[in-house]
Amino acid sequence: MPLITTSSKGVFVIAVTPFTDDGAIDTASIDSVTDFYLESGADGLTILGMMGEAPKLTQSEALAVTAQTLARASDTPVVVGVSGPGLAALGELTRAVMDMGAAGVMVAPPTGLRTNEQIIAYYAQVVQTIGSDVPVVLQDFPLVTNVPISIDTLGQIIEAHPSIVMLKHEDWPGLAKISQLRQAEAKGRRRISILCGNGGIFLPEEMARGADGAMTGFGYPEMMVQVCQLAAAGNQDRAQDIFDAYLPLVRYEQQPGVGLGVRKYVLAKRGVIASAAQRLPGAPLPPAGVAEVERLLARQSRRLHELN
Amino acid sequence: MPLITTSSKGVFVIAVTPFTDDGAIDTASIDSVTDFYLESGADGLTILGMMGEAPKLTQSEALAVTAQTLARASDTPVVVGVSGPGLAALGELTRAVMDMGAAGVMVAPPTGLRTNEQIIAYYAQVVQTIGSDVPVVLQDFPLVTNVPISIDTLGQIIEAHPSIVMLKHEDWPGLAKISQLRQAEAKGRRRISILCGNGGIFLPEEMARGADGAMTGFGYPEMMVQVCQLAAAGNQDRAQDIFDAYLPLVRYEQQPGVGLGVRKYVLAKRGVIASAAQRLPGAPLPPAGVAEVERLLARQSRRLHELN
Amino acid sequence: MPLITTSSKGVFVIAVTPFTDDGAIDTASIDSVTDFYLESGADGLTILGMMGEAPKLTQSEALAVTAQTLARASDTPVVVGVSGPGLAALGELTRAVMDMGAAGVMVAPPTGLRTNEQIIAYYAQVVQTIGSDVPVVLQDFPLVTNVPISIDTLGQIIEAHPSIVMLKHEDWPGLAKISQLRQAEAKGRRRISILCGNGGIFLPEEMARGADGAMTGFGYPEMMVQVCQLAAAGNQDRAQDIFDAYLPLVRYEQQPGVGLGVRKYVLAKRGVIASAAQRLPGAPLPPAGVAEVERLLARQSRRLHELN
């Protein structure tokens, strides 16, 4: 199975975990949503992320979802989120998913780390625990983790651990961070892959600043694929035209606590998953939200038609 | 001078405070930016807000900016932000600006309040300190204050204090909050004015949910005026067309810590203020940001041309 | 096996999880530390708490520790901490430990809950998930969870869920909370058991305010047993004499991030566990700390001798 490397690029879609209306894992939809992501042009998948409702799964469910997704994704690399409060469980989960064929693991700093020294020490302990042969994605998402990682701290971690091959960049604001990372590389630091998150809401600018792609979710992953491909090909204006057509929905999906309901609503409407249900405490999109999304979808469809 | 009431509506622009390149207050630009906001169709102004760099002013500067703005704005209502850690200073500033002719004062909860009881007690102390005859805007902005105000808590505060006539709504996500407030009013609670913030990034949906307008800033305040007027007139689609044309820039200006640099860059470019300078620790828009903004402005101009 | 009830009282010791120097679970020490707690006069035990390094255990380790402790504790009630980010895992763990014979489960609110409504909804979902026949300890520890629970919110939760039989009280400051809970009960609300935490640093005052005992850890659990028994017998002054003799060490053990190292050092020195080792990222007490603790222990021993 393929491993992620510092050269990985393109779109790694953060996959949703489909549930039935009564809260069970919907295994049929795992296959269909995996197929959908690959058919949309995804270069990879990331499962068991925060937006994949990973913390709501039991350990055996998490392993089952991983096994099924890996089987279905076949040769496409699948990154598995293993973040958690304890290193022993993180190590156990990492070994399990790497044995199954995962392309790497993603690790966010646990809430509660407070200083640069603590953050640096944490990633050293992670690498020591899982071994330096497992490719790691460092997830930098302070809005949720409440752990801001300064550019200097990030640099020290990258320099210390060659097995950290990729940054899931979702600091906010974060455009300057991409530029500063690339400038440090221009001066000699080893290059890492940077895939961006935050639902893609700054994707055109992020690509122009030197990102290698996106690692995030959206009801229309084909938007991210097109924008990344057009940007990589130097066609910035066309990339932004596509992006702008989807932007009203991207923006709407970015609402914390509401976004996953929007995303699953769209995916269910598109027939990709059987139900938009989330496990508790997630709530379905309320009727007023449904009306707002439907209105945005109708406008989006017209706008895309004008573009073609 | 006019006072704000529970019937106030439209766009109250959060005014920037103009500085010269060496950090002094630029009094000539205070007049020109005030004129610009009024000519753009603003129904009111709000000064000494967080995005007005109020905490960076000395007390005497704050009073001077208020006096000059009030004189220039003439009959247009001007709300003054008086939030601060202490009630004595808040009371002193409130008395001073109301004597000068302010239309009301805006008060956010101080960082550090933790429970509903504490938030409720705080607003009781505020009203007791400034008197129940001063119209108050309650600023609900948990992303910055770190004080989430639940819908039930908000309701108790509104019921207890008739002098709180307006909500500056910038909870995020916050669409459901608008709907719930209006539902409670439909069942008998007194109606208050709701003006929305967050740079207007959900303005079309907010208006449809029952907001009375916007109280926020943006380099193109005429967008907010048009969207609010079209929405109030029931022309939702045209409102959204206008909104969508500006959305790429709205989104870009929403970056925390970067947004004010964008806004001042645009206002300076439009000739409304002489310099985009911010006081420390604010930083000017860096060259890469300038290039991104210029690109967005060129696209925005083309898009608006297509719409007309 | 006994279940906890609203009448439970006395000292439930928060048990440490013993590890060997190389980080494996030290099963021999689990037996010896369990025996030690019971011989010290504990009325119950609480395992898999934050100070029991629960988040550092894998799921199978957590279950093994639980099974062994339950077997060794025999008829003494053992509460098991099941807090975690997801309800499915919480439910699975609860079922497993209740089947093994646990006396109840302890649940802290997950970091990220922000309003009274969210906290209330969370405990409703917990009770719905685990069933209303499982006795629950609500852990109120905002210093760590970052979720302050107001007295009114706490009251609503208690009224809604009879299966929440006990409060692990470690709000800080929290003396008024105990008084207010007891006052509400005097006016008719059902009584719950209140056991106090925070390393016992306010134990004499907490007992006088109406607490039923302590649920916390300390290198000398016999102090908590004596203080609770003396206080319950009305001998406040003798209780405080005992407390004061241990207070310099209680205070020293209260240092966040350092306390567990102190506690394990003392327990290892007393021969109760074989090693003071913690799993990463926990660090052993450094030499300067060892010297400080030894000095406090020598003084404590002299002071206790004077008291007898």
Place this chain on the structure above:
Amino acid sequence: MPLITTSSKGVFVIAVTPFTDDGAIDTASIDSVTDFYLESGADGLTILGMMGEAPKLTQSEALAVTAQTLARASDTPVVVGVSGPGLAALGELTRAVMDMGAAGVMVAPPTGLRTNEQIIAYYAQVVQTIGSDVPVVLQDFPLVTNVPISIDTLGQIIEAHPSIVMLKHEDWPGLAKISQLRQAEAKGRRRISILCGNGGIFLPEEMARGADGAMTGFGYPEMMVQVCQLAAAGNQDRAQDIFDAYLPLVRYEQQPGVGLGVRKYVLAKRGVIASAAQRLPGAPLPPAGVAEVERLLARQSRRLHELN
């Protein structure tokens, strides 16, 4: 008037601001409490700190309190807290109090700084704003500011700005920080004065680790004076005997949000200030708290009698 230096040591008492029962500043009590602190053996005073209710004063009140205290303290150095959200106001206040004869100013990082780079930049801006000739106390109090300052960050700030002559140390836990600072100095970094806070609850250990004294408040400042003098003279055991006698009250006064009520109650009972009143939102010690404090005071008196 004397300035603080890197050699300053002993006890700088954090002074309370006395109010009358109706919330006015009690100028007579300012003189009497100043006299009391000096007669208790204080080596300096610190006014307008967080526990001095500084944020509750208007600007003119803050200046009046400063002028009166400086006049009364005569040759004793008085540090003035100038922390605030904006640099312009901080600079203005600093100039005013230094002109009046203050010994230096104390600056805590504003809530909202998130990374080491931001903290380092902030202190550079502070020194640039107030001038490098004004002695600065860096207040490191993350429990309140929510800005943890790592040991490495602290070192960079100290090395960059010789005018930062003193650390008000109240990180928690913080014993290791004192040791690490002194170790860095032993290797060549310039020495700074370290005075410790946190109500003195770790004062014996802090002195043994290399602190130069205390900068904090307590109802019995003579305890801090004795402990610091005995510790400086190498009489650790006697220092700890004195400390232990006061420890039950020190502990009680450490309760956040309650502590100032305790301290003012004790000072009023001792006749040092006329009223224990705090300005809103501060609340007086409730009757149950008064009873607890009286009980502790009676025991403390007996214990001190035994010691002499």
